[in-house]
């Protein structure tokens with residue numbers, strides 16, 4: 001994920017042997033491509049893709065994420081609107097906002113920024129979003145379609161990782177992939193994409209999680225290691241098979257203000273053949289895929305109405 005002002009690195013990183021997979025540069029390229037497509041579509045249809053972002057409360061990290069998403073949407077020609085709601089909002093009031101956006105023909109993508117306050121049933125809110133407008137791809141219908149191998153809107157972070165693997169020509173077919181983390185947002189959909197047929201897929205996939213025995217040993221099997229564990233620098237160099245490709249989905253702010261991922265970058269970059277940095281790796285790709293999903297949703301909705 002993006003932070004506005006990344007602080008300087010904590011200490012000079014050692015000379016790395018791994019290729020650094022520049023997610024920020026790829027995200028910029030993807031956004032340039034999308035901008036052109038949006039422009040042409042708008043010329044043809046007279047419509048602009050529309051994204052509505054709901055932010056409940058004022059958690060600082062969420063506020064920064066939402067700002068970055070809106071800025072990126074605006075830059076590619078997507079009309080964005082922010083619905084800022086107080087943390088004390090009731091479940092019924094929040095659902096009413098989702099219903100209103102579901103019915104709004106100018107809105108093609110709806111995103112409810114997570115986490116939600118504890119008194120809100122997040123599952124219920126996400127299920128209320130019309131699957132056709134589910135820019136995050138979290139609705140059970142979209143998760144189900146992904147599991148069945150007929151995806152429509154796919155969660156943005158795994159989609160970004162797959163795009164990175166494809167665009168960097170990293171082979172996945174027949175490779176051993178390990179996904180660390182079993183969340184609905186990253187781990188599960190990531191594993192489904194890696195095992196799906198086609199580009200960026202066809203891998204043999206293991207999902208490792210907090211109850212797995214011998215995490216280092218499982219990780220060492222991986223040709224492609226995707227880490228979404230939510231623990232700062234948990235994956236050490238000794239956990240990585242020499243020459244593996246390492247994708248770090250984590251981002252954490254340490255006490256000294258610096259950022260790190262779930263992977264110990266200094267160690268891992270000595271062992272891996274390619275690795276994503278934090279920041280500037282997976283985070284910007286998540287945003288690029290959110291914009292792509294919004295545009296795909298707009299196309300499908302406008303096309304089906306014709």
Ligand code: GUN
Pocket residue numbers: 111112113114115136156157185286
């Ligand atoms: N909070 C952290 N990551 C995400 C994400 O991908 N989507 C939403 N809606 N909230 C998040």
